Amino acid sequence: xxxxxxxxxxxxxxxxxxxxxxxxxxxxxxxxxxxxxxxxxxxxxxxxxxxxxxxxxxxxxxxxxxxxxxxxxxxxxxxxxxxxxxxxxxxxxxxxxxxxxxxxxxxxxxxxxxxxxxxxxxxxxxxxxxxxxxxxxxxxxxxxxxxxxxxxxxxxxxxxxxxxxxxxxxxxxxxxxxxxxxxxxxxxxxxxxxxxxxxxxxxxxxxxxxxxxxxxxxxxxxxxxxxxxxxxxxxxxxxxxxxxxxxxxxxxxxxxxxxxxxxxxxxxxxxxxxxxxxxxxxxxxxxxxxxxxxxxxxxxxxxxxxxxxxxxxxxxxxxxxxxxxxxxxxxxxxxxxxxxxxxxxxxxxxxxxxxxxxxxxxxxxxxxxxxxxxxxxxxxxxxxxxxxxxxxxxxxxxxxx
Numbered sequence: 209x210x211x212x213x214x215x216x217x218x219x220x221x222x223x224x225x226x227x228x229x230x231x232x233x234x235x236x237x238x239x240x241x242x243x244x245x246x247x248x249x250x251x252x253x254x255x256x257x258x259x260x261x262x263x264x265x266x267x268x269x270x271x272x273x274x275x276x277x278x279x280x281x282x283x284x285x286x287x288x289x290x291x292x293x294x295x296x297x298x299x300x301x302x303x304x305x306x307x308x309x310x311x312x313x314x315x316x317x318x319x320x321x322x323x324x325x326x327x328x329x330x331x332x333x334x335x336x337x338x339x340x341x342x343x344x345x346x347x348x349x350x351x352x353x354x355x356x357x358x359x360x361x362x363x364x365x366x367x368x369x370x371x372x373x374x375x376x377x378x379x380x381x382x383x384x385x386x387x388x389x390x391x392x393x394x395x396x397x398x399x400x401x402x403x404x405x406x407x408x409x410x411x412x413x414x415x416x417x418x419x420x421x422x423x424x425x426x427x428x429x430x431x432x433x434x435x436x437x438x439x440x441x442x443x444x445x446x447x448x449x450x451x452x453x454x455x456x457x458x459x460x461x462x463x464x465x466x467x468x469x470x471x472x473x474x475x476x477x478x479x480x481x482x483x484x485x486x487x488x489x490x491x492x493x494x495x496x497x498x499x500x501x502x503x504x505x506x507x508x509x510x511x512x513x514x515x516x517x518x519x520x521x522x523x524x525x526x527x528x529x530x531x532x533x534x535x536x537x538x539x540x541x542x543x544x545x546x547x548x549x550x551x552x553x554x555x556x557x558x559x560x561x562x563x564x565x566x567x568x569x570x571x572x573x574x575x576x577x578x579x580x581x582x583x584x585x586x587x588x589x590x591x592x593x594x595x596x597x598x599x600x601x602x603x604x605x606x607x608x609x
Contacts, residue, residue, distance in 0.1 A: 214338050218329070218391050219346075222285075225387035226326050227349035229289060232296060232377045232384075233319070234357020235364070238436040238446050242362075243370055245437065247304050255553020257304065257312055258433040262425075262546030264316030266539040270410055272324040273535015280395075281329035285388045288322025291315075293381030299374040316542075322384075324538050331523045331530045332394070339523070340468030344461045344516040351461065355454030358436075359447035411533040413525035416583045417518040418540040420477070423575035424514065425544030426551075427488060427568050433549035438561055444497045452501045456508025461516065468516055474583065476517045481579055483510030485572040492565040521583075 244254045272284060295315035302311045334342040364373040436446035467476065487506035494500050519537070526533030556564045 214335065214342065216333060218333055218394075219342070221387055221390050222326060222329055222333075223346055223349050225285065225289070225384050225391075226323075226346070227352055228380050228387065229292065229319075229322055229326075229384040230350045230353035231357045231360075232292065232380050234353045234450075235361040235373065235377055235380075236357075237361065237432045237450070238358045239361040239365060239370070239373055241433055241436050242365060242440075244304055249304050251434075251557040252553050253305060255433055255549040255551075255556075257308060259429065259546040259549040259553070260309060261312045261316045261319075262429060262542040262544075263550075264313040265320040266542035266546065268317055268320040269324050269539035269542060270532065270535040272320055273328070273411075273531045273533070273539075276325060276328050276531030276535075277529070280393055281325040281332075282388060282391045282393060284321045284325035285329070285391070286385060288318045288320070288325065289381055289384040289388055291318035291321065293378050293385065296374055296377040296381055299377075300371055320538075320542075324535055327519065327538065328531050328534045329391075329394070331519075331526075331534060338469065340470075340516070340520060341466055343519055344468055344513075347516050348458055348461050351454050351457040353454075355451055355458065358450035359445075362445060362447040410539075411522075411526055411529060411536040413527075414522045414533040414536045415540075417521040417525075418537045420481075420575060420579055420583070421515070421518055421537060421541040422544035423571055423578070424484070424511075425541045426548035426571050427484065428511075429545035429548035430552040430564070430568055432545075433553065434556060434561075434564070439500065442495050442500075444500055448497060449500045449504050452504040453508045453511075456505050457512050460509060460512025468513065468520060473517050473521055474579075476513050477579060477583075478576070480510040480512075480514045480517075481572070481576045483507070484514075485569060485576060488565060488568045488572055491568075492562040 240258060241254050244257060249257070276284065292315060295311050295318060298311045298314070299308075302308045330343065330346055360376075361373065364376060435449065439446040439449060483506055487503050487510065490499070490503050490506070494503055522533050522537045523530060552564050552567060555567055
């Protein structure tokens, strides 16, 4: 089927709203550590200010997820984009440490509102038959922002100054507000048969993929916080690394999105987790732009299918309670992105980059083992037992795949 025939108006609008919103986040990836370093902050303070953004976001996500069972996603997306624009503007007047800490917390709240609602809307408007391709395509909104954002952030710093960068981020956030306001209002259908799940802020069914995302984001959050400084230390432009990472992600998701509608999850997730371990293992030995690009390609190949696959697992296991499920998934992912820079920042301050990357490699190995024992074997056994599965279980699974 031609992909353009399955794209709805709201899907396209939410795609571009997510792209613009994520672009602001990505512009700030290399900018914030450099800004803090030039302001005299130490590595531990940099890691804390980078990480508190995600920690403040994760606290609210389960509450947003439950609220989405009765409140349209558009309202939360609009509120989140507005709060994001105000917090970007506040960077102009908030110096480190405590004033900027408050701004980072408010920005974390904004992303909790917007992204939790955005991915819940995605789950609710994508047809099951083409969900793999559509979710994979939607993640391109983040990939495009990663391709352009970090490079643009470094360019704005070098050509202009930090006030200009923060004003650009404010303007892009307001563009996201405009696109979100164009979304149609989606009526919320009350759940009648899932009352037990409705009363829970967290989704137990979504925990296995959420734990995997948590450990993945420990690695990702640390790379975002400290790779720009590591690259500058070796005379390389960190934006180039993120460009090749994003290009690899985009190619994987554009050309391989159909894979998610064909193969069972464990056959996709397992090899991708192994690639992440390989990439992080090479990182401490990277001392040139060529090796940095190689690592970016390896990591990009692994990440290309991981998050779409994990998102589909969450949707499949959530049933109709997708708000709490996406709240759980994104909250644990944010927890990893927040704790990663905090913990690894203090490790880096006390040791060195090779030790920090060794800790990230260990995290990747633990994640792979968790997947195999908590999810991989379970998915494999359920696949083997399909012929003997009660009919109600088969029908429930087929309705969401």
